[in-house]
Amino acid sequence: MREVVIAGVGQIAVREHWETSLRDLAYQSIKKAVSDAGTDSVDALYIGNMLAGELSGQEHLGALISDYCGFDGIEAVRIEAAAASGGAALRQGAMSVACGLNDCVVVTGVEQMTDVLQDKVTAGLSLALDTEYELASGISLAALFAILTRRYVHEGCCSPEDLALFCVNAQKNAVGNDYAMFRREITVDTIMRSPMAADPIHVLECPPVCDGSASVVLLPAEKADLEAPVKITGSAVATGTIGVNNRPDPLVFESVRDSTEKALRMAGKTREDVDFYELHDLFPVVAALSLEASGFAKKGEGALMARNGDIALEGKIPITTMGGCKARGNPVGACGIYQAAEAVLQLRQQAGKNQLPCEVGMIQCMGGTAATTITHILEV
Amino acid sequence: MYGGNCCHNNNSHIGGVNLEISRNWRLRNQRYRLVGTECGCGHRSFPPRRICPTCRENPQNPVQFSGTGTVYSYSTLYEAPEGFEQFIPYTVALIDLDEGPMISAQLTDVDPEDVAIGMRVEMVTRKLKEQGESGLIVYGYKFRPIVGCYP
Ligand SMILES: [Zn+2]
Numbered sequence: 118m119r120e121v122v123i124a125g126v127g128q129i130a131v132r133e134h135w136e137t138s139l140r141d142l143a144y145q146s147i148k149k150a151v152s153d154a155g156t157d158s159v160d161a162l163y164i165g166n167m168l169a170g171e172l173s174g175q176e177h178l179g180a181l182i183s184d185y186c187g188f189d190g191i192e193a194v195r196i197e198a199a200a201a202s203g204g205a206a207l208r209q210g211a212m213s214v215a216c217g218l219n220d221c222v223v224v225t226g227v228e229q230m231t232d233v234l235q236d237k238v239t240a241g242l243s244l245a246l247d248t249e250y251e252l253a254s255g256i257s258l259a260a261l262f263a264i265l266t267r268r269y270v271h272e273g274c275c276s277p278e279d280l281a282l283f284c285v286n287a288q289k290n291a292v293g294n295d296y297a298m299f300r301r302e303i304t305v306d307t308i309m310r311s312p313m314a315a316d317p318i319h320v321l322e323c324p325p326v327c328d329g330s331a332s333v334v335l336l337p338a339e340k341a342d343l344e345a346p347v348k349i350t351g352s353a354v355a356t357g358t359i360g361v362n363n364r365p366d367p368l369v370f371e372s373v374r375d376s377t378e379k380a381l382r383m384a385g386k387t388r389e390d391v392d393f394y395e396l397h398d399l400f401p402v403v404a405a406l407s408l409e410a411s412g413f414a415k416k417g418e419g420a421l422m423a424r425n426g427d428i429a430l431e432g433k434i435p436i437t438t439m440g441g442c443k444a445r446g447n448p449v450g451a452c453g454i455y456q457a458a459e460a461v462l463q464l465r466q467q468a469g470k471n472q473l474p475c476e477v478g479m480i481q482c483m484g485g486t487a488a489t490t491i492t493h494i495l496e497v
Numbered sequence: 498m499y500g501g502n503c504c505h506n507n508n509s510h511i512g513g514v515n516l517e518i519s520r521n522w523r524l525r526n527q528r529y530r531l532v533g534t535e536c537g538c539g540h541r542s543f544p545p546r547r548i549c550p551t552c553r554e555n556p557q558n559p560v561q562f563s564g565t566g567t568v569y570s571y572s573t574l575y576e577a578p579e580g581f582e583q584f585i586p587y588t589v590a591l592i593d594l595d596e597g598p599m600i601s602a603q604l605t606d607v608d609p610e611d612v613a614i615g616m617r618v619e620m621v622t623r624k625l626k627e628q629g630e631s632g633l634i635v636y637g638y639k640f641r642p643i644v645g646c647y648p
Contacts, residue, residue, distance in 0.1 A: 240578035249524060250544050253625060253637065254603050255574070255581040256589045261601070263572035264591050271570065271614050316573040316609070362591050362599040363542070363550070367569075 118215040122346035123495070125154025125334035126458040131298045131446030133231040134328040139173050140185040143227040146330040147186055150223065150458075154334035160219040162186070162193040165206035165226040166450035169195075171241045172233050182225065192219070198354075199245035199484030200397065202226070203453025204491030207333070208352050211493075214335045226451030227330040238326050242449065245485035247359045259323065259400070261361055261486050263315035266402040269368060270317070275420035277317055280401035281308040282423035284322055284443050287398060290430065291440025293470035294459075298327050298446035322401055322443075329448030331455040347464045351384030351479075351494030353377075361486040372490035373410035373481070380479070384494035388412055391494075392475035393463060394434055395456040397483040398441040404428075407481065408436070430471060438463060438471055453482035453491065464497045521635055526559075528637035531620055533598060535560040543598040564620030565643065566594040573609040580626055588612055592640055606641040617643040 127149025134142060143164070151159065162183050170176045176195075183193035198205040203226035210224040230238050243257045251261070270277055285305060291297035303321065311321035338346060355375035361367045381387065394413065398404040405419030413434050414422050427433040439445055439459040442452060460478040462468045477496045483489065526532040533543035534557035540549050541560060548555050571590035574581075581587070588604040590612070604612060605623050618640040625637045 234579075236577060236579040236582060239576055240580065243578050247544070249520075250527075251601050252578060253524075253635075254589065254601065254639075255577060255584060255587060255625070256601050256603070257574065257576075257578050259576070260572050260574055260589050263574075264570045264589070267572060268570035268591075268614070312575065313573070314576050316575070318572075358550070360544075360601065362601045367591065367599075 119217060120338035121211045121214045121335055121349045122338050122341045122343065123333050123349065123457065123461050124156065124336045124341050124343060124346065125150045125152070126332070126461045127153055128296045128331040128455060128458050129329060130296045131327050131329035131448055134229070135231065137328070139169060139175060139227060139229045140182055142229060142328060142330040143182045143225050144186055146332040147223055147225055150332035150334050154336070156221050156334060156336070159188050159191060159221050159223050161191055161210070161213060161222045162188055163206040163210045163222065163224045164193070164195040165203035165224070165453055166195050166228060167197055167199055167202045168228060168230065168241045168449060171244065172237065173229055197450070198489050198491070200399065200449045200452060201482045201484035201489045201491045202450035203455070204482040204493065205354070205453070207453055207457055207493060208354060208491060210335050211349050211352055214337055220337060220340060222335040223332055224335060224454060225330060225332040226448070226454030228448035228450045229328045230326050230448065231328050235326065245488070251360060257315070258485065259315040259318060262400045262402055263318045265361070265367060265406070266400065267317050269402050269405065272368070272417065274417040275405070275424070278305050278309065279420040279424045280405065281305045281322065283398060283401040283404045283428070284308055286423065286428055287437045287441045287443035290438055290471055291444030294439040294445060297440040297444055298325055299440070299444040318400055324399060324442040324447035327446040327448055329446060329451050329455065331451050331458045333454060333457050333461070345465070345497050347461045347495050347497055349493055350496050351380035351386070351492070353379030353383060354489065354491045355379065356489050357487055359485065359488045368406060369416070370406050370410040370487040370490065372487050373407050373483070374412070376490040376492040377411040377479070377481070380492040380494050384496070386477060386494060390477050391434065391479045393438050393473055393478050394436050395438065395441070395460055395478065395480040396436050397452065397481055398437050398443050399447065399483065403483065404436065411481070430473060435473055438468070438473060453480070456480040456482060457493065457495070460495045464495060518633065521633065529622060531562045531564050531638060532559050533562055534558060541597040543594070543600050562594050562596050564638070566592040566600070566618055566640070568612065568614055568616040568618060569593050569599060570614055571604065571612050590640065592618060603639045604641065605639040619643050
């Protein structure tokens, strides 16, 4: 297999893009990424997207976006794995370059969610669940994570205030990210005083509904004329039961554990080598349980890392260094590509005020209630 | 959608229970009778499975669960998926069934503030969703407290 590098990245600001169409969101980030990479010929386009069919009434994004970008006749397909769609597309792109089928691959994440009302978005996101048995009972994705949150606190793992600290950290980091949606600090008190969305999850603990697109350009290392290229050295997908109710312990994200282990093994790295961890902080409990399942915290101690400051930029294992889902925003299928773009900026020492001393980053996105988890290791 | 299926209304597919008559009919044994599966090794599943998650054996035999269990955890929703707005606020839970499997369901006949982890509950049949004036009314299982069994 050939070594794969990320030769270019492009992001557009995450917000409500009422003036911009789905295809234009994608075009704008692709244009930036291709220009950043300095390439002129693209062999293939992989698109991570979850909800275009449901929310925009548009499938067949491969042809739609490739046509709009003027990529005459190239291979182009959309890849879907709920909120892990971006990570899934990145892996497909990396595999096609690694095996030699394609040289220059653009991977784009795009999601447009603000054209429709909140209840439709809630239902759309819940299509990641088992719709015949979960959504049919009125159970949303947020509801299931709220159920896990209550149980996590009930088992004595932390206080609700400890969990809110994940949001405080994310919003603090977003201040330094030009592409983030919520670029202001927030206090635990403000979060705890906000209304309930799905009790005990407060409205201010939820990621915003938003639009966005991010892209990366992949090349084989041998053809990338770069001084210190960011390499993709680990890539792994793991799945678990579609229903969180069908796991021996719903508070153990087995797919996070398995994909983390596989990706680290492939990269020949250990947890100690990882300088930062872009996890999928869909809700605070997801961040806590991801830290535990990935082995950075013991079981039941994930939220303590927020209380102890271990997750801060200057902490032991910084997470959501550019704001994460909570504060950068969570354009669902694009999330995994935003993570990749942010990690590349960190590894290139181009992360501005949020710059970490770093050589190895781990990025991870999750579909549903951890029914799919996709992990990549990036390094310089 | 392809073809001339006559029971679609103007809404999209979203909402999960805005479904065709045949799909609801296929789920009747699960929705009304809580039929799951049981493996020779003793593992029981809900929803039904083809392959046992414990021993990977096949086939699995149908088994009807009694519908009694204990609340593992719960949440009261103030934002609902499209189609469930009329029920807000409503409470959903993961429930450990007495025969083994855990099930996700709505709770009913109880005020949200009276729900607790560990509460004993039983299955009842209730309206899950009404699809507009001319649409289907979908019935299925919900769970209510077993009288006298507040923890
Ligand atoms: Zn078995």
